[in-house]
Amino acid sequence: MGLLTGKVAIVTGAGRGLGAAHARRLAEEGALVVVNDLGRDENGAFTAGHVAASICEAGGQAIAHTEDISSMQGAESLLHSALDAFGRVDILINNAGILRDKSFVKLEENDWDAVLKVNLKSMYAVTRPVFAWMKENGGGVIVNTSSPSGLVGNFGQSNYAASKAGAWGLSNVLAIEGVRFGIRVWTLVPTAVSALTAPLMDAEMQTQLAPEHVAEVLLYMVSELSGTRTGHCLFASGHSVRELKLVSAEGVPGAGLDPDFSAQRLAQAEDRLFRAEPALTVMDFAK
Template sequence: MTIRFDGRVAIVTGAGNGLGRSHALGLAARGAKVVIVDFGGARDGTGGSSEAAEKVVAEIKAAGGEAMAHGANVADFAQVQDMVKKTMDAWGRIDILINNAGILRDKTFTKMELADFEAVVDVHLMGTVNCTKAVWDIMRAQNYGRIVFTSSSSGLYGNFGQSNYGAAKAAMVGLMNVLHQEGAKNDIRVNTLAPTAATRMTEELMSPETLALLTPESITPGVLFLVSEKGPSRTILCAGAGAFARTIIYETDGIWLDEAERTPETVAARFEDISNPAGQKALQGAFEQTTKFAMKAAAGKGITLPPRG
């Protein structure tokens, strides 16, 4: 079945260049009306210009699509609210939000100023929170919404010199897990993209030959699937150079220790058993872990727990 977005309204942040631009063009080519949100700042978040966003709008309109630009700084909730108001005034609904805007201020943790840590968290994490909060009740009222957060392998696995960026990007997963649960009854599906692409954020980190493979356009098909009507929810989709994979967080089955054994020495001695991947599961919520541990304790003590509720 062909994936289309006719009649849908999409907001893409950081859409003046790179990944955001590619996502916006992909949505527009398949029928969506697209809001191109871009502060127009430099890679470190300084400056600001509407030129990049307007160019993308012009590209979409030249191809017969509908688009509008907005220069909101996603870290400023008032500007985000203005962007959402103008979208609703123009098109009356918001179906898709792709949170893509970001900045880099890389330094080792020992050399990093707290202001640089806070600036990156403000744009990546709070910028995502601001945009999502601004559209959330609209999507609830519509009983429809598709939201993508943008994470990174730096957040999922770590990358030297990116403590601020990694912390903000790891936070995307926690936010997704909760909003997936809260949005389910209103058909709001929330997913996370972990992309690797040749953009101005990465151009100094890799060889020209590698960058030539890592085009933003090679990632966008995965994003379009995530925001489609039949897309999943609570999925971490990794993408780069036309390759796609999933990151899934598992918890080992673990062990239970009775009171007499609960010493740090026993934990150390049994750490291999604690880490044994046999029987590991991808838990679907916090209480699943709580229930698992309580059941292990009950079994160890030979007691039966009353049913929840």
């Protein structure tokens, strides 16, 4: 028996990279997987088809879904595909994402809209019908993929970071709304070698940061191994796995409690205003 025997999982953007590693790992543990991706290889074949076929060749069960999940119709068809093929859905991995990096002033409206549409609107569009189904059918687990860039910022990624911070915000709300229906919701903040980052890494680093290391963390998140845990945000790479949390400094009493409150007083109390846990930078995540 695998950890996910009989469970049905949907993984978006699973034709390559992290999504493909997630789909394969879940299938190895017995999950029946809907592999979504609109991407094609150099011969024009859908990459989702290759991943689904490789899962089946390895003895698992998977189908390919090749629609654009940033459209409402494409997103909603994912649930129907899962129900038609496997009769239920227990796990949803919102993984699909794109980049269109430009420094902020050079960022055109279409760069903003495209990234927000794929990275964030698709989470709404895919999750809403799945969440509704899980609510009526005993619960499930949802993982939304964020990014270090979304939590601490990165040069040239205002559109991407806004979408990925949105993923974290969405997870926080869905975790609250899902509790009474047995729906657990996580945020995953990965770092792994990808089509974009591979040329920047030597062979050793590529091995250390293989997507499969992140997929093992994902398995913990979606299986019974994590019990009833929900609402957490986990950073995961081959170098480190840890929870990320918002931190708050001690602060000072506001004007409603302190008659002497003023902007000048705030300037004098900066050690209590700003002294929270050390802030991480994007570079810290790579260590």
